[in-house]
Each structure stands twice: as structure tokens, then as C-alpha cells.
Amino acid sequence: MSTPETSAEFQHQSKPNVGHDMAGQARHTAERVANAASVYGHDAAQHFVREPARDLFSIAKDYAREKPDVAACWMFALGVVVGWKLKP
Template identity: 60%
Template sequence: MSEAQTSNPNRSDMSDQARAAANRVASGALEFGQESAKHYVREPAKDLISLAKAYAKDNPDVAACWAFGLGIVVGWKLKP
């Protein structure tokens, strides 16, 4: 037998090991991405909502005007 034919089992073992390593790295990257999304998207959104609520409590007339104006613009853009 030639040398290329005898080394095929080693190559399949190496490719299996490489595939397993790639799967571990991919699952780690997925977990990291999900945790980052939770932190960098949810937290600022909570902060913005709390700031908007505080502003509406301090300036209810201005907040009502903004809500009315945004309602008009959104309604105009969504009109069929």
C-alpha cells in the first residue's frame, strides 16, 4: 500500500478533531453574542424609557405635544 492510503485514518481523526474544535468555538461565540445583546441592547433601552418617563413627569404638556405630533406623523406615513 502507498503512504497516502495508510495515512487516511489519521486525516479523518484530525478532521473530526478540527470539526469538534470549530463547534466548540462557534457555540462559545454564540453564547458571547447573546450575552452581549442582552447587556448592550436591553440596558440602554431601559435607561431611555426611564428617562422619557421622568421627562414626561417633569414636563407633561411638552410630552403630550410630542406624543400628538409623533402620532400625526406616524399615522400619515402608515396611511394606505
């Protein structure tokens, strides 16, 4: 049979292992949540940034095909404004 000293030593040794195991579980959970957030953020960027930008670009191309003279005037005006603002 075990002596009281041995069981006290066993209990003392088991507590740090439990804490270490909980820390490992917490670290694992945090890594899993961080990975899921990264994937969600990447998917959101794909959908909410790239898709509207593609849609706007396709709308601008369609407008330029339908009304090339108006689109050329807009591009000229935009070029003048950007050139004026970038001038040192």
C-alpha cells in the same frame, strides 16, 4: 516478525485514521468556537441592545413625570407624523 507487506498495509491504514481523527478534532474545535461566539453574541445583545433601550425608556418616563404637558404634545405630534406616513 512482520513482513514488509504487512507494515505497508499498516501504514496505509493508519493514515486515513489520522486524517479522520484530525477532521474530528477540527469539527470539535469549530463547534466549540461557534458555541462561544453564540454565547458572546447573546451577551452582547443583552448588554448593547436591551440596556440602552431600558435606559431610554426610563429617561422618557422620568421626563414625562417632570413635564407631562410637553410630553403629551410630543406624543401627539409623533402620532400625527406616524399616522400621516402610514396612511395608504
